[in-house]
Amino acid sequence: xxxxxxxxxxxxxxxxxxxxxxxxxxxxxxxxxxxxxxxxxxxxxxxxxxxxxxxxxxxxxxxxxxxxxxxxxxxxxxxxxxxxxxxxxxxxxxxxxxxxxxxxxxxxxxxxxxxxxxxxxxxxxxxxxxxxxxxxxxxxxxxxxxxxxxxxxxxxxxxxxxxxxxxxxxxxxxxxxxxxxxxxxxxxxxxxxxxxxxxxxxxxxxxxxxxxxxxxxxxxxxxxxxxxxxxxxxxxxxxxxxxxxxxxxxx
Amino acid sequence: xxxxxxxxxxxxxxxxxxxxxxxxxxxxxxxxxxxxxxxxxxxxxxxxxxxxxxxxxxxxxxxxxxxxxxxxxxxxxxxxxxxxxxxxxxxxxxxxxxxxxxxxxxxxxxxxxxxxxxxxxxxxxxxxxxxxxxxxxxxxxxxxxxxxxxxxxxxxxxxxxxxxxxxxxxxxxxxxxxxxxxxxxxxxxxxxxxxxxxxxxxxxxxxxxxxxxxxxxxxxxxxxxxxxxxxxxxxxxxxxxxxxxxxxxxx
Numbered sequence: 001x002x003x004x005x006x007x008x009x010x011x012x013x014x015x016x017x018x019x020x021x022x023x024x025x026x027x028x029x030x031x032x033x034x035x036x037x038x039x040x041x042x043x044x045x046x047x048x049x050x051x052x053x054x055x056x057x058x059x060x061x062x063x064x065x066x067x068x069x070x071x072x073x074x075x076x077x078x079x080x081x082x083x084x085x086x087x088x089x090x091x092x093x094x095x096x097x098x099x100x101x102x103x104x105x106x107x108x109x110x111x112x113x114x115x116x117x118x119x120x121x122x123x124x125x126x127x128x129x130x131x132x133x134x135x136x137x138x139x140x141x142x143x144x145x146x147x148x149x150x151x152x153x154x155x156x157x158x159x160x161x162x163x164x165x166x167x168x169x170x171x172x173x174x175x176x177x178x179x180x181x182x183x184x185x186x187x188x189x190x191x192x193x194x195x196x197x198x199x200x201x202x203x204x205x206x207x208x209x210x211x212x213x214x215x216x217x218x219x220x221x222x223x224x225x226x227x228x229x230x231x232x233x234x235x236x237x238x239x240x241x242x243x244x245x246x247x248x249x250x251x
Numbered sequence: 252x253x254x255x256x257x258x259x260x261x262x263x264x265x266x267x268x269x270x271x272x273x274x275x276x277x278x279x280x281x282x283x284x285x286x287x288x289x290x291x292x293x294x295x296x297x298x299x300x301x302x303x304x305x306x307x308x309x310x311x312x313x314x315x316x317x318x319x320x321x322x323x324x325x326x327x328x329x330x331x332x333x334x335x336x337x338x339x340x341x342x343x344x345x346x347x348x349x350x351x352x353x354x355x356x357x358x359x360x361x362x363x364x365x366x367x368x369x370x371x372x373x374x375x376x377x378x379x380x381x382x383x384x385x386x387x388x389x390x391x392x393x394x395x396x397x398x399x400x401x402x403x404x405x406x407x408x409x410x411x412x413x414x415x416x417x418x419x420x421x422x423x424x425x426x427x428x429x430x431x432x433x434x435x436x437x438x439x440x441x442x443x444x445x446x447x448x449x450x451x452x453x454x455x456x457x458x459x460x461x462x463x464x465x466x467x468x469x470x471x472x473x474x475x476x477x478x479x480x481x482x483x484x485x486x487x488x489x490x491x492x493x494x495x496x497x498x499x500x501x502x
Contacts, residue, residue: 191466210470231486235482
């Protein structure tokens with residue numbers, strides 16, 4: 001793990017790093033002496049590990065939740081090479097979007113082809129991150145849309161991850177993977193999703209074998225997850241990755 | 252409004268009262284000098300305004316949320332007379348339960364017949380509660396199962412209620428009422444509900460005209476709502492009934 005830059009602001013240390021040829025960012029509390037649980041962020045299609053929305057989420061989890069957070073560029077995103085095949089998949093989505101046609105099948109194909117590759121990358125990065133003094137198990141995962149298409153494969157392979165926020169995804173290939181997952185899941189569904197058919201999203205939630213799983217469905221399209229779900233995800237991670245800081249029934 | 256008894260414990264003042272011939276309880280912070288927003292609790296079938304689960308929820312909303320809370324006995328419950336018709340409806344549910352048969356239609360009939368009556372009672376109680384120095388608008392409503400069958404009718408009639416947690420209910424009669432409701436709603440659904448068919452529960456959530464509505468679905472049967480939904484409801488009410496106590500993005 002090579003740290004390529006480090007900055008600190010607002011109590012959060014932000015380090016850019018590479019593991020092999022994969023770029024990532026890790027955010028930790030600048031002032032915490034002891035090791036914190038880690039949340040991995042899987043970005044959505046078209047975003048990357050350094051995007052503003054992802055960085056804002058990471059900083060929030062550090063400052064309000066007391067977590068360490070890490071993200072890496074997924075294949076074909078950020079600084080990573082876009083292969084000819086990825087360009088084709090992306091062009092198919094853009095063409096359909098321009099025509100106003102449904103893009104669900106193209107997005108699913110794109111996610112499926114991207115999703116096979118990064119699991120060993122995430123695992124290698126996790127090995128490296130857990131060597132840092134500021135980070136210790138347990139580990140959580142947050143990722144919706146493409147971040148779920150990839151995340152489900154990661155969860156199925158990686159026992160160190162013990163809680164995950166997923167959603168905005170579907171596809172028959174994901175159902176047997178979901179059925180192999182037993183960790184607590186918070187699952188986001190947009191009630192008027194323009195990319196994920198409602199029934200298919202409900203079917204994916206249904207497929208998880210987890211004893212604790214919560215579906216959070218809100219009105220709006222694919223990219224319109226309400227802000228309060230960020231706060232909800234933080235509390236979900238706090239419940240599963242940290243000892244409680246106070247009694248739930250104080251009296 | 253006649254106060255019939257008053258006790259204080261753990262920082263919570265609990266007063267039993269009557270409005271006309273209806274019994275209720277109001278919980279307020281024993282130490283708060285200023286007026287608090289009010290949450291009305293609608294109990295479920297077979298429970299009453301003094302039941303232990305309801306009282307625990309009320310105390311939690313007071314101590315952790317800073318709210319005032321009130322509950323009244325719904326018709327045929329608690330100290331209220333059980334008319335012959337209510338006895339018949341209840342017997343039909345018990346008979347079916349004993350045989351292991353589906354009870355959904357009996358429960359729906361029971362809820363519908365009970366639900367028409369208490370709206371003016373709630374409104375009269377609300378008038379009385381809002382004369383107390385410790386209580387001020389806005390007002391929220393929490394009630395699932397029968398508490399929703401009744402609550403939806405109350406929300407449709409009562410503009411002082413500006414946010415509600417509902418769920419575990421269905422029925423065609425409720426759909427047009429839900430379609431008239433525009434306040435923020437948190438809606439609970441049990442994924443393996445033995446009384447509410449999943450599709451019918453989803454259809455009721457779908458029917459609300461609210462711009463902000465969140466479906467929270469969890470595994471388990473009708474009475475197995477997970478504990479963390481209590482905390483979630485408290486945060487929902489805090490978001491809608493109180494000014495925020497801190498910034499959501501602190502940096």
